[in-house]
Amino acid sequence: MSPAAPALVAVRLRVNGRERVESVPPRLLLSDFLRYRLGLTGTHVGCEHGVCGACTVQLDGVPVRSCLMLAVQTDGAELTTVEGLAPGPDRLHPVQEAFRQEHGLQCGFCTPGFLMTVTAFLRDHPIPSDQEIRRELAGHLCRCTGYQNIVRAVRRASVLLATEKARERAGTP
């Protein structure tokens, strides 16, 4: 097969709240699109076959493997990557904060994928059991932590998020 340059396809999407319009080759992986085209290198690629979960991003709020999707499939979508989690340069997202407090990361390579899954998981399951946490995390591989402190981080994040929500309801910052 001769690899003639394929026609480019236009995609329009929102990434971390920002509108993006790009022309991409049809075969460009979403992970490569994010990393090389948009410069969002926080999304990491660990296996390129959908097992390790390092490349997980949220597509319309749902965690997906960006190595198993093509950029052209995201036309019209709303994407969130790890760079879009923290509310500002001085504050971490509660899930990020919990990972720090519990030493839930070592080399940090798999971490963005975990964060994207855990933030969506805690949104849908605000008070998970340990078994539920472990089952959810099982879609991700970490070679450094043995998972124990990640499980703890998810537990702590659940508390931090609940506290934040309570504060919001009470109208205090």
Next chain:
Amino acid sequence: MTTRAIGARIVRNEDPRFLRGLASFVDDVNPSSVLHAACLRSPHAHARIRAIDASRARAVPGVHLVVTASDLGDLNEPGPLLIPHPNLTHPRTQRPLAQNEVRFVGETVAFVVAEDRYIAEDAVDLIAVEYEPLPVVTDVEAALAAGAPLVHADVPGNRAARFPQRVGDPDGGFRLAAHLFRDRLVIERSCGSPIEGRGVVAEHDPRTPVLRVWTSTQAPLPIKNGLARMFGLPEFQVEVIAPDIGGGFGTKIMLFYPEEILVPWAALRLGRPVKWTEDRREHLIAANQERGQVHEVEVAADKDGRILALRDHFIHDAGAYTPYGIVVPIITAAQLPGPYRLPNYDVEFEVAYTNKVAVSPYRGAGRPHGVFVMERVIGRIARELGLEPAEVRRRNFIQPDEFPWDVGLTFQDGGPTKYDSGDYPAGLEMALERADFAAFRAGQAAARSEGRHLGFGIGCYVEGTGIGPYEGAHVRVEPSGKVWVATGLTTQGQGHYTTFAQIAAEALGCDPRDVTVVTGDTRKFNWGAGTYASRGLVTSGNAIHTAATKVRDKALRIAAELLEASPHDLELADGRVRVRGVPGKELGLGELATVANPIRYAYAKEASEAALRLVKSRVGAVLGLGEEPGLEAFGYYAPSQATFASGCHVAIVEVDPVTGDVRILRYVVQHDCGSMVNPMVIEGQIHGGVAQGIGGALYERIVHDETGQPLSTTYMDFLMPTAMEIPEIEIVHKETPSPLNPLGIKGVGEAGAIPGPAVLAEAIEDALRPFGVRIREMPLNPNRIRELIEESPDTDTRGDG
């Protein structure tokens, strides 16, 4: 006084950048106009290359370069033999690109550089290679058998090395034996598999002129100096950066991987930056692997189960090349005795070439194998003599008053295998108590009566850590009062940016959060070796301590002069030097740094003002003879020998004899790495190590078929455990400081991974005792456990036990 920085459980300085996605791993480095490379790898485990036709690949639009062995000229020489040894009589190392012959599936045959990776991979597919398949050998025992196919035509019998060693009088010990047992024990091949694979980016700037290389390595300095030699460049024109490294586990201590030569070469040749990023399939076939040994062990014990002598003969699988020499089997031999007195010890190993990717250290580095053998021997004695395995251990432990204890063998670093400190009996009791062993046997019996099979396993180890040659550090205080520390080794997740900061902060009496640490950048520190062998904290840590102590002394000297006090009356805490008992007489580190700079006026207004009020008018030159500017110092640390950490792991498992499934109900770790710098980081290291130990015992296995085709080339086949497989790990700390270094520390990086196979073997065997199953191999999957139950002579007692 500030609370002590060393020993504090503090969160990591480096975390925010990782959590925000702002870290910089090698593949995150994208110089402008960077080109992308892909490798053509051998599909054969052994073949002659008849011809290569790359013309169609070269014609692909967007392809800039297609390289085969003949294009590389003299550069395509076999890589360096990193650790020569007189017993390694037939070393062989790999060329960047295979020349005439390939010896394992995955060996690099051609290298393509193109506009992007997609095009590069298209072009790789268009390279036509005519191979003549040659006979293949993958099994280590078959490799040494007469008439085996030769991996290297000029290595007779595939034997790279043979190394007999002897301590005491083993024959005498065997003559006195009341009991004599033999076993054949097998531990299969595995690999490190960090989630970030390998990667290399290189750019050459002819204007500076500098060759700059980013590589996911554990040893940038040796790579820098090696590349300079290969390319005929001065060392000062080559810069190598190991930025953030996404896990190493030993896999990335190998140098040079072919791509580490090919990428910089292509960048020099093309005058454009070039990047290559390993994909997972490449990692699982072409990144170095480990484990893979077959032991024949024989033990002589007295009537009480005390070991009189031990003989071990083992074959070590080298794969197709021996870039790391025979360091892994040397470690196995030296560390096999573990915490036990082994007065008479005969160990011989042979190293066999096979048609598989090369072996170099992977977390544990020969130790899991040795510990598996020794602990299986302990288990065998217990079984045969009707003793508790813990009791056999108690009877054989080296006692706390017997240090230093000389095992009698030369260690991996050429120094003695001489244990510096430890308390092995106490360690065992701590682990047993935490796991509530006292209650276990009754619970086990009760469970058995309900048809549940529980087992208790123990695994003890001693780990040589903190070996030389040396590391160094540069510590500088800035006018802001912030501290900068640079050291030559790398960080691949160990938390060095925090633990090293704690060591500097301790000496300087400041907050570890005010200390910024740089590692793995030859531009920032030019001396050292790398991060391997659980040596980072011991070597760089003590170097930082040395340098920071010099800085502290200089700060006190300057302060004494300015404050007109005796240095003995000064104290350094909270980043300030104070005259004891004289309120208000104090200076901050930043102020002292300002004064230490002969050009004082331009920086840090407040610090300048505070300090300069006290400065007296100058007499003579701004720097006296031998005096240096700045509040900074260099320090080095070269250990005299290894420090020996130790530990005892305990597992309680439940085995389902119908499915062969093993559930770990409890996993307790007692460990001792000397004085602790940050217990939180240490626990993290142990958790991760234990997960790798469990993976290596129950899940992970590199499999080849008889033609040498690797069958475990994805994460669906090479089964790394997930959060569902790894249990909660309970840790109890013991600290017996090392007398060998100022900080009293020992390494901890590999510890967790070492006893996993041993402890689970003992636990599974204990659980399956009613079936008479013996565990003599690792790893074990459920299918194999069922086979062992079926093969056991005692199966007819099935579960009635």
